[in-house]
Structures are given as C-alpha cells and as structure tokens.
Amino acid sequence: MVSHKVLEFGDDGYILPPQARAPRSLRKRRIYEKKLCAIDLLATVAGTLLLEGESSVNAGGENCVVVQNTVKKEFHAEENALSGPPSPFDNGKCGFSSVITTNPNHLLVVSDKVDKEVVEGFSKVRNFRKDLNPGVNVKPDVVASIGSNSSTEVRACGSGSPNDSRDDDVHLFTRNDNDDDDDENFSGYIRPRLTRPVPRIGDRRIRKILASRHWKGGNTDAKPWYCSKRSYYTHNHQRSYPIKKRKYFDSISDSNSDDYRLQGKTHKGNRTITSMKSRNASFVSRDHHVRLRIKSFRVPELFIEIPETATVGSLKRMVMEAVTTILGDGLRVGLMVQGKKVRDDSKTLLQTGISEENTHLDSLGFSLEPSLGTTSQPLLSSYLSENACDDLMLCRDNVLVDPNHDDSTPSPSESFGKLGSTDDSRALVPIASSALLAPRTPNRKFKRTEQQQAAHRRIRRPFSVTEVEALVQAVENLGTGRWRDVKVHAFVDADHRTYVDLKDKWKTLVHTARISPQQRRGEPVPQELLDRVLKAHAYWSQHLMHQLQIEPPPSSQV
DNA sequence: ATTAGGG
DNA sequence: CCCTAAT
Structure with missing residues (x-):
C-alpha cells in the first residue's frame, strides 16, 4: 500500500534538546512563543515599522536579508508528545514569526489599509492560477503540512510526529529547484507590485508621511x-x-x-x-509618528494532501490553489503586538504599544484573516487548519527601505534562496550578502526594555466618580458575576473599560470600602457610593443562586 | 469569549 | 492593570 507520510514544510517539528527545555515558569510565556507552525511559504509583502532610533540597513536596496523572527516555540512538540499522538492537523496557533527582507521589491503596504493593497497584490495570484494545469493527480495518501518558517524543506515524518524521520528530506521551493520546471512562476513567494510609488491608503497621516519622504527626496x-x-x-x-x-x-x-x-x-x-x-x-506632547511598513506576509498554516507519487510541480500547484482559495474568501486585517492580538480597534497605537519610542517592539504582526466564515469550502485536497486564524501574516521589522525602489529592484525570489529552516535561535539569515547583516543589531528579540514594558501595559485610567457610580448601579442590578452584562448595560461606550476592568474595579471598590478613609488613595469616592458597594456586595454574596435567575434585585432603577 | 482570582 | 486557569 501507499505509505502515509507527513510532509512538512518548515520546522514544525523542531524540538529542543531536553537540557534546553525552559523551566516551567518560563515556558508559559507569551502566545507567540507557543508554536510556529505552519508555513510561510508564499508571499512577501514587506513590512517595516519605521521607528526612531533604528539604524538603516538597506544601504543599496539590492540585497536581501531574511530575518527569521522566530521566537521560541516553547517546545510545543514536546508537550504534544505528552498529550497523545500529535495530529498533523493539530498544530496549534501560529506564531507571528517574521520573514523580513530588506529587499524592497515587494508590495508596499502601509498602516491599517493594508488589506486592500494586499488583496490587490494577490489578485494577480488568482489570475496566475488560471494558467495552472489542473491535471493534478490527487490521491490523498500523503499529508503535507506546511510549516511556517520559510523553510524550504519537505520532510517525511511518518506518523505525523514532527520529530521522526528527517532523513529523507526533500528540498522544495528553493531557488535552484525552482529554476528549471514549469512552475518557475511560483517560487513560493508572491510578488505583488505597486502600480504607483505611493500606495493609496486611507490614512491621511501615513499619506502625509509618504509625501514627506518625497519632499525630502527633492530637497537639496x-x-x-x-x-x-x-x-x-x-x-x-x-x-x-x-x-x-x-x-x-x-x-x-x-x-x-x-x-x-x-x-x-x-x-x-x-x-x-x-x-x-x-x-x-x-508621547502625546511631541510630534510622534509611527512609520509602519508591512513588508512581508505569509500563509502560516496550510495542509495539503497529495500522493507521494505526485510531482513536485503538482504539489506546488496545489499549494498555489490552496492559497488562492484562501485569498479569495476575503480577508480582514489582524494585528498582534507583543504576542497579543489586538482586537480593540479603538485603541490608539500608543496604547497598544506601537510608538515611535518603542523601537524595539518585538513582535508587531499584521495578519490577514479570513473575513468571516464564508464560502470557503476546503479544497479538494488541501485546507487551512482550524488554527490558521493567524493565517496570512504581515510581518514587520525595522529595516528601512527606499520606497522608490519598490518597482525597480530584483525580485524577492532572487534573494530568498533557501532559508534558515529550523533555526530558532538565529535571527538573521543572510541571503545575498552578509555585509548587510553588520548594521543590524543582533537578536534583541528576547530583551524587552522598560519602554516596551510600559508600552505593553495599558495606560492607567482611574475610574471617575461618575464611572464608579455607574458601576455600582449596574452591579446592584446585575450582581457581581455578570461583568459582561455590566459592561453592556453601563459601559457600552467606554471601549477602554473591559469587563475585566469592571470586575477589577469592583474588587478594589469593595476593598476600598472596607479600609479606613485614610488609607484610601486617588480621587475619593463618595462614602455613599462605598456604602452601596458594600451593600450590594453583601447582597449578591447571599444571593448567588438567584444571580442566575433574572435581574431585579434590591435597588432602584437607572 | 467570560468569569474568578491571584499578582 | 496583567496574567491564568477554568469554564
């Protein structure tokens, strides 16, 4: 019979030696340390956060450096082993690893209007797809899981455990392998180009920034x-x-x-x-701007089933097919900062931790996510994993690239040869010229500055008496276990107050009410309110059962 | 996504 | 406020 193997693109199976295993306390760090599953095949759109204090790297703009911003993977595979046989389809979340290139010949995407540009870029891919020869023999005997680290390898992995047999490595998508077959148009990277030097973006600020560049350029x-x-x-x-x-x-x-x-x-x-x-x-007082340029993105997790006997070319077509399908379903932009997804659209960049000051932002990732559960029928033989949520990723770095070169430099694939596949520790992978590496600061990925800490943390926003009043009122009515409802009922328009915040505030309110007025700090809360806090707290402590019922408790109305 | 609690 | 565990 046909053997069932799992082909992996990328280094999903990377496993740290036991002695390298981090202590438990360290292992539960951030999400982005979890696992870099998936693939980062495809495409690169190029992203850069142009922040103050960064040294420019791209002197000539003709070379390319790929930075694998691959944070630790937290030995996910190892943990998997403990919890049963790993499924090739259960790769967990995708990390926001970055492929960074100084090669400016990518789609230039700026700011939050990225999706449009990207989609535009990818529409070309769709067109390209039409040219594909459909005659692919699709007998799903081999499962290929495409990993996410720009790896150019395809590994056979037997049971699907990422760590077995790596002997029969096959190289795919490498520059060399790519030159001679009929798929040369597909080198694993999509290279959309701008039709105009300055991307059309909705953000006036960014536009101004770009304009300023030109202005600067024309200066004596x-x-x-x-x-x-x-x-x-x-x-x-x-x-x-x-x-x-x-x-x-x-x-x-x-x-x-x-x-x-x-x-x-x-x-x-x-x-x-x-x-x-x-x-x-x-931050506010000064004229700070964040210069953002997404330079590359990838499809992090994608699974493909294909017979062992299929040709490499057909595999490539299949990947292309899967990708174009994904792209065709509409996308939305996701943002991840410091390993955390930022969902609150109302947050300022500053609050999110994206500031001019915060030059060393470790992981600022833009992702292209499926716009919504839609048509997307899994492809005949390939599909995105469930966790492909973080899917298409836009990565950023601090490399500066001359925007004017966007349309006139060598293609990325020229430079993107084989990438440093399974290397979690190295941040830089020289592609064309190691000389370019010099100016680049070594891996500072794991060192977070105070600045970053501060930026990462939300700004402190003491509750006003008005807010406290509203909170008390809401809790009186809803009880202490329904913070979501409290939020909805009394703080709908306060985007910066999450239900967790409200819960926390109530906690402190109760505490405040219990301590002597002398020990209280901050804007004094009227004793009347504190009394109500205590009262409501006591009431709902007694009526936990009823809390599940309706809501008409003791107090009055709004 | 929410809730509950510790930090 | 943050972080986590547990729902």
Missing part, C-alpha cells in the same frame, strides 16, 4: 531620508507636519476620555488628550 539636502532616520526625525520631522498634527493627535485620543458618559459627545472637536498625561504625556 538630497541625503536619503532612510539613511539617517534619527536625523530625519530631529531635523525634518517637525517641518513635515506643521499643520495637521493637532488634529491627528486629537483624533487618536478619542478613546481616552475618562468618562465613558462623555464618549460620543466630545467627538466634535472637544476631544481631550488629557488622559494621556499621566504616563505617556511625552
């Missing part, structure tokens, strides 16, 4: 802006946005109003930036 001081970012910032930044910066910061501070009751009422020019004053005052 013809030094490329990206050659000295710091100098650019200090000397030219201000001049670049003399006028509308006010508006800009006003708008990003929308969600900063401390009193949710004011939300929506202050939208017409009466916005406040005061709430930013505490910790992040400096």
Whole structure:
C-alpha cells in the first residue's frame, strides 16, 4: 500500500534538546512563543515599522536579508508528545514569526489599509492560477503540512510526529529547484507590485508621511531620508507636519476620555488628550509618528494532501490553489503586538504599544484573516487548519527601505534562496550578502526594555466618580458575576473599560470600602457610593443562586 | 469569549 | 492593570 507520510514544510517539528527545555515558569510565556507552525511559504509583502532610533540597513536596496523572527516555540512538540499522538492537523496557533527582507521589491503596504493593497497584490495570484494545469493527480495518501518558517524543506515524518524521520528530506521551493520546471512562476513567494510609488491608503497621516519622504527626496539636502532616520526625525520631522498634527493627535485620543458618559459627545472637536498625561504625556506632547511598513506576509498554516507519487510541480500547484482559495474568501486585517492580538480597534497605537519610542517592539504582526466564515469550502485536497486564524501574516521589522525602489529592484525570489529552516535561535539569515547583516543589531528579540514594558501595559485610567457610580448601579442590578452584562448595560461606550476592568474595579471598590478613609488613595469616592458597594456586595454574596435567575434585585432603577 | 482570582 | 486557569 501507499505509505502515509507527513510532509512538512518548515520546522514544525523542531524540538529542543531536553537540557534546553525552559523551566516551567518560563515556558508559559507569551502566545507567540507557543508554536510556529505552519508555513510561510508564499508571499512577501514587506513590512517595516519605521521607528526612531533604528539604524538603516538597506544601504543599496539590492540585497536581501531574511530575518527569521522566530521566537521560541516553547517546545510545543514536546508537550504534544505528552498529550497523545500529535495530529498533523493539530498544530496549534501560529506564531507571528517574521520573514523580513530588506529587499524592497515587494508590495508596499502601509498602516491599517493594508488589506486592500494586499488583496490587490494577490489578485494577480488568482489570475496566475488560471494558467495552472489542473491535471493534478490527487490521491490523498500523503499529508503535507506546511510549516511556517520559510523553510524550504519537505520532510517525511511518518506518523505525523514532527520529530521522526528527517532523513529523507526533500528540498522544495528553493531557488535552484525552482529554476528549471514549469512552475518557475511560483517560487513560493508572491510578488505583488505597486502600480504607483505611493500606495493609496486611507490614512491621511501615513499619506502625509509618504509625501514627506518625497519632499525630502527633492530637497537639496538630497541625503536619503532612510539613511539617517534619527536625523530625519530631529531635523525634518517637525517641518513635515506643521499643520495637521493637532488634529491627528486629537483624533487618536478619542478613546481616552475618562468618562465613558462623555464618549460620543466630545467627538466634535472637544476631544481631550488629557488622559494621556499621566504616563505617556511625552508621547502625546511631541510630534510622534509611527512609520509602519508591512513588508512581508505569509500563509502560516496550510495542509495539503497529495500522493507521494505526485510531482513536485503538482504539489506546488496545489499549494498555489490552496492559497488562492484562501485569498479569495476575503480577508480582514489582524494585528498582534507583543504576542497579543489586538482586537480593540479603538485603541490608539500608543496604547497598544506601537510608538515611535518603542523601537524595539518585538513582535508587531499584521495578519490577514479570513473575513468571516464564508464560502470557503476546503479544497479538494488541501485546507487551512482550524488554527490558521493567524493565517496570512504581515510581518514587520525595522529595516528601512527606499520606497522608490519598490518597482525597480530584483525580485524577492532572487534573494530568498533557501532559508534558515529550523533555526530558532538565529535571527538573521543572510541571503545575498552578509555585509548587510553588520548594521543590524543582533537578536534583541528576547530583551524587552522598560519602554516596551510600559508600552505593553495599558495606560492607567482611574475610574471617575461618575464611572464608579455607574458601576455600582449596574452591579446592584446585575450582581457581581455578570461583568459582561455590566459592561453592556453601563459601559457600552467606554471601549477602554473591559469587563475585566469592571470586575477589577469592583474588587478594589469593595476593598476600598472596607479600609479606613485614610488609607484610601486617588480621587475619593463618595462614602455613599462605598456604602452601596458594600451593600450590594453583601447582597449578591447571599444571593448567588438567584444571580442566575433574572435581574431585579434590591435597588432602584437607572 | 467570560468569569474568578491571584499578582 | 496583567496574567491564568477554568469554564
């Protein structure tokens, strides 16, 4: 019979030696440390966070460096082993590893309007697909799971356990292997191009930034802006946005109003930036912009079943087919910062941890996610894993690339040869020229600065008396175990107050109410409210059972 | 996604 | 506020 094997692209099966296993305390770090499953085949759109303090790397723009921002995988495979036989289809979440290239010949995507550009880029892929020869023999005897680390290897893995037999490695998608077959158009990377130097983006700020680049370029001081970012910032930044910066910061501070009751009422020019004053005052007061450029993305997790006897070319076609299907189902953009998904669209970049200051942001990832459960019928023989949520990824780095080269440089595939497959520790994989590596700071991925810590943490926003009042009222009515409802009933418009926040606040309120007034800090809460807190707390402690019932408890109405 | 609690 | 475990 035909043997069933699992072919893996990437280093999903990478396993750390036992002695390298981190202590339990360390192992439960962040999500992005979990597992870099999937594949990062395909495509690269290029992303860069242009932040202050970064040294420019792309001197010439003709070479390419791939940075595998592959954070630790937390030895996921090993843990899998403990919990039963690993399924080739159960690869867990995909990490936001990054493929970074200084080669600017990618689709340039900027800011939050990325999806459009990307889709545009990929539409070409779809067209390309039409040219594919459908005559592929699809007898699903082999399961190929495509990993996510730009690996160019295909491994046979017997039972599907990522760590067995690696002997019969086969190289796929490498530059060399790719040159001679009929699939040369598909090199594992999609190379959409811009039709115009400046991407059409909805974000005025970004547009201005881009415009400023050109302005800078035309200046007699013809030094490329990206050659000295710091100098650019200090000397030219201000001049670049003399006028509308006010508006800009006003708008990003929308969600900063401390009193949710004011939300929506202050939208017409009466916005406040005061709430930013505490910790992040400096951020707001200065003219900070985040320069963001997504430079590459990938399809992290994709499974393909194909007979062992199928040709490499057919496998490639199948991958292409799967990818185009994914892309055809509509996409939405996801954002991940510091390993955490950012769902709250109302958050400012600052609150999210994306700031000019925060140059060393470890993992800022943009992902293209299925827009919604839709048509997407699994392909005949390939499909995305359930956890392909983090799917198409847009990665970012701090490499600066001349935007004007977007349409005039060598194709990425030229540079992307075989990547450093299963290497979790190395951050840099020289492709064309190691010289380019020099200016690049070594792997600082695992060292998070105070800055980052601060940025990662949400800004502190003390509850106003008004909010406390609303919270008390809501809890009186709903009880202490329905924070979601409390949120919905009393804090709908307060995007910055999550139900967890409300729960926490109630916790502290109860505590505050119990301690002596002298020990209390911050804006004093009226004793009347604290009394109600105690009362409500006591009541709901007694009526836990009823809490599951309806909601008409003791107190009055709103 | 929510809830409950510890940090 | 953050982080986790447990739902």
